[in-house]
Amino acid sequence: MRDVNSFYQGLKKVFVFTLFIILAIGYESVMAIGLTGYIAPEGRYFPSDHLYMGQKDNDASVAIQLEAYHEWGNGSSITFVPFARFDSNNNKRSHYDIRELNFLWVTESFETRLGVGKVFWGAMEFVHLVDIINQTDLVENIDGVEKLGQPMLNVSIPFQSMSLDFFVLPYFRERTFPGEEGRLRAPFVVDTNNAQYEDKAKQEHVDYATRLNITFDDFDVGLSFFNGTNRDPNLVQLMSSSGTDLLIPYYEQIRQAGIDLTGALGEWLLKLEAIYRWGSLAEFYAVVGGFEYTFIGFVLPNADLGMIVEYAHDQRGIDGMSLNQNDAMFGLRLVLNDQAGTEILTGFSYDRDTHSKLASVRMSRRIGDSVKLALEGWITADPPKDDVFLYYLRDDDFIGLEVTFYY
Amino acid sequence: MKRLMLPLSVVLLLLPMVASAETVEEKGLRLAVEAANRDHGFGDFTADMVMTLRNKHGDESERQVRIKRLENKNDGEKGLSIFDSPRDVRGTVFLSHSHKKGQDDQWLYLPALKRVKRISSRNKSGSFMGSEFAYEDLSSLEVEKYTYKWLRDEKFFDHDCYVSESYPVDRRNSGYSRLLTWVDKDSLRPWKVEYYDRKNAHLKTLTFYDYGKYVDKYFRAGQMKMVNHQSGKSTDLRWMNYRFNTGLKDSDFSKNSLKRIK
Numbered sequence: 285m286r287d288v289n290s291f292y293q294g295l296k297k298v299f300v301f302t303l304f305i306i307l308a309i310g311y312e313s314v315m316a317i318g319l320t321g322y323i324a325p326e327g328r329y330f331p332s333d334h335l336y337m338g339q340k341d342n343d344a345s346v347a348i349q350l351e352a353y354h355e356w357g358n359g360s361s362i363t364f365v366p367f368a369r370f371d372s373n374n375n376k377r378s379h380y381d382i383r384e385l386n387f388l389w390v391t392e393s394f395e396t397r398l399g400v401g402k403v404f405w406g407a408m409e410f411v412h413l414v415d416i417i418n419q420t421d422l423v424e425n426i427d428g429v430e431k432l433g434q435p436m437l438n439v440s441i442p443f444q445s446m447s448l449d450f451f452v453l454p455y456f457r458e459r460t461f462p463g464e465e466g467r468l469r470a471p472f473v474v475d476t477n478n479a480q481y482e483d484k485a486k487q488e489h490v491d492y493a494t495r496l497n498i499t500f501d502d503f504d505v506g507l508s509f510f511n512g513t514n515r516d517p518n519l520v521q522l523m524s525s526s527g528t529d530l531l532i533p534y535y536e537q538i539r540q541a542g543i544d545l546t547g548a549l550g551e552w553l554l555k556l557e558a559i560y561r562w563g564s565l566a567e568f569y570a571v572v573g574g575f576e577y578t579f580i581g582f583v584l585p586n587a588d589l590g591m592i593v594e595y596a597h598d599q600r601g602i603d604g605m606s607l608n609q610n611d612a613m614f615g616l617r618l619v620l621n622d623q624a625g626t627e628i629l630t631g632f633s634y635d636r637d638t639h640s641k642l643a644s645v646r647m648s649r650r651i652g653d654s655v656k657l658a659l660e661g662w663i664t665a666d667p668p669k670d671d672v673f674l675y676y677l678r679d680d681d682f683i684g685l686e687v688t689f690y691y
Numbered sequence: 692m693k694r695l696m697l698p699l700s701v702v703l704l705l706l707p708m709v710a711s712a713e714t715v716e717e718k719g720l721r722l723a724v725e726a727a728n729r730d731h732g733f734g735d736f737t738a739d740m741v742m743t744l745r746n747k748h749g750d751e752s753e754r755q756v757r758i759k760r761l762e763n764k765n766d767g768e769k770g771l772s773i774f775d776s777p778r779d780v781r782g783t784v785f786l787s788h789s790h791k792k793g794q795d796d797q798w799l800y801l802p803a804l805k806r807v808k809r810i811s812s813r814n815k816s817g818s819f820m821g822s823e824f825a826y827e828d829l830s831s832l833e834v835e836k837y838t839y840k841w842l843r844d845e846k847f848f849d850h851d852c853y854v855s856e857s858y859p860v861d862r863r864n865s866g867y868s869r870l871l872t873w874v875d876k877d878s879l880r881p882w883k884v885e886y887y888d889r890k891n892a893h894l895k896t897l898t899f900y901d902y903g904k905y906v907d908k909y910f911r912a913g914q915m916k917m918v919n920h921q922s923g924k925s926t927d928l929r930w931m932n933y934r935f936n937t938g939l940k941d942s943d944f945s946k947n948s949l950k951r952i953k
Contacts, residue, residue, distance in 0.1 A: 318953070320778075320781065353953055355953065359951075361951070361953070388951060390951065395947075395951065402805045403805060404804055404805045404806045406806075429804070440947060442942055442945055442947050445945070447945070447946075447947040497946070497947065499796075499946055502794065502796065504809050504946070546808075546809045548794065548796070548809055548810075548811050548812060550794075550811075550812070550813075550863070550864075551811055551812070551813035551863070551864065552811065553809065553810075553811050576811070577811075577813075578811055578813050578814065578817070580813060580814070580816050580817045580866070581816070581817075581866070585919075585921065585922055586817075586818040586821065586922075588814075588817050588818075621817070621818040621820075621821040622821055623744055623746060623750065623752045623821060625777065625779070625780070625821060650777055650779060653752070653753070653776060653777045653778060654777065654778040654779075656779045688779065690778035690779060690781070691778075
């Protein structure tokens with residue numbers, strides 16, 4: 285572990301050093317650096333008392349992100365995005381990460397990105413199957429949308445309405461999990477200090493990925509392939525020396541082929557994602573499909589109401605690691621298009637095997653030009669015991685309020 | 692010979708009549724084609740746009756957008772709108788590939804997620820960033836997207852204008868039943884557009900100000916004011932720093948290019 289950490293620390297130092305060299309190139313280029321960012325205090329209120337030993341009830345934290353960007357005249361650029369969160373109650377959620385620190389070199393026939401970066405693949409709103417380059421920063425949010433920076437070499441070759449991407453991923457990032465004090469966890473704490481790997485190179489295993497992006501007529505299609513360390517750990521239950529139950533993340537080696545598709549057919553957006561994954565522990569397919577339809581001028585002349593429907597199936601079924609093995613999701617996105625940019629996204633999901641239900645809501649609006657208010661809620665409606673994941677979180681319904689100050 | 696000459700002279704006499712027998716639809720189309728032809732060959736341009744949104748109580752807010760456009764020989768224009776403010780949407784990019792026939796392709800790039808999302812063509816009648824401009828009001832005006840009818844000649848302030856009506860071809864997705872446009876006879880620049888909603892009620896009026904002439908022939912408005920008569924809200928656009936022939940290429944308007952735009 286220590287070797288691996290020091291490798292990553294070393295890598296970070298090299299990038300920071302490179303950044304400072306570039307900063308020092310000349311006063312002019314220093315002046316041309318664009319600095320932006322935000323600071324965002326957040327509070328989370330859990331109406332029910334905690335269920336598990338060691339948990340703390342409510343939560344206050346603050347997140348800070350900075351973005352430094354410099355572009356040379358030829359289109360090449362460097363981006364540095366450090367992120368940190370300080371959490372009052374949960375020391376596992378207090379963490380920092382380099383979201384981005386990369387150099388982009390653009391030529392007529394290809395683009396190269398070297399450093400820590402972030403890449404998104406996929407089409408859906410609720411279930412993301414294909415997206416695999418970056419690890420999930422799960423302590424940030426239970427929805428899994430926040431990602432950790434991934435060290436990479438990425439070459440992107442465009443030709444006509446297609447582009448072909450190659451990725452070399454020399455270092456693996458482990459998923460973050462709430463610690464003992466955190467809500468939104470199982471009765472057992474995930475022991476992130478003792479992650480196990482199938483490959484003896486552990487975090488230094490070099491992963492590869494490639495993706496072909498095709499746009500034709502009203503369709504966007506992505507075909508992708510990944511060979512390397514599974515971003516989704518298998519959680520193995522162990523008894524610790526002190527007699528408490530622990531979950532150990534086990535990272536297997538996998539291969540994954542994926543396809544994602546978006547089609548704009550008239551007023552409808554049709555979407556599909558599917559993967560086939562094989563490794564030493566499991567071999568399966570998973571698919572999610574759905575559509576989006578938008579009503580323009582809903583009640584108010586400028587308001588748009590988007591309707592999102594998705595259905596997800598995973599071959600591993602109810603005993604597998606997937607939360608969406610046979611689940612239907614329905615979302616409503618109301619965009620008021622007012623001066624404050626008010627938006628409300630509600631999501632409902634229904635598990636057709638266990639009949640568990642889940643509702644989430646996110647409302648946001650601006651105050652002035654540079655402050656944004658976001659309210660988030662998460663409700664599990666008395667989940668049945670056989671929906672293990674939601675059952676563990678049965679008392680973790682919460683309301684979160686975040687105020688983001690941009691600069 | 693005489694017998695032959697007569698019909699020919701009759702034909703010659705009739706010619707001006709044939710020309711004047713141009714229908715109002717043909718005249719409307721001719722004017723639209725002529726206006727489009729005068730703008731052909733601009734290649735590409737970039738500009739900065741400041742939008743001022745005003746509600747009926749007079750409260751104002753501002754949005755800053757950088758615009759890039761590329762002319763396309765065989766099809767509609769390609770366009771990029773890069774949002775600089777308000778700050779929570781900074782870095783968001785709207786990409787459109789207009790088509791002369793069929794629906795436009797549109798994508799939105801969300802920088803926080805690094806995600807490129809295709810958006811439905813239904814979106815064209817929706818509000819652009821909360822303003823009184825719909826996406827379709829700001830997209831390139833391809834001749835083929837409307838059918839036309841010349842109505843009358845009329846003075847609009849100092850300008851002798853043609854007044855024509857145009858009807859969106861994509862009636863399913865457009866927010867309008869018809870547009871009434873005032874263009875001056877000298878240069879075919881638009882000075883006023885009235886928008887009628889799907890129920891044919893007068894929805895909005897757009898007026899153009901402070902035209903500048905670029906590369907000796909291309910006219911661009913310095914200010915545009917859109918008033919929504921139904922909601923009492925209005926949006927002003929100020930255009931600055933127009934630059935033509937900046938060397939933009941197709942590859943600067945690809946889906947892939949969105950990820951590197953700042």
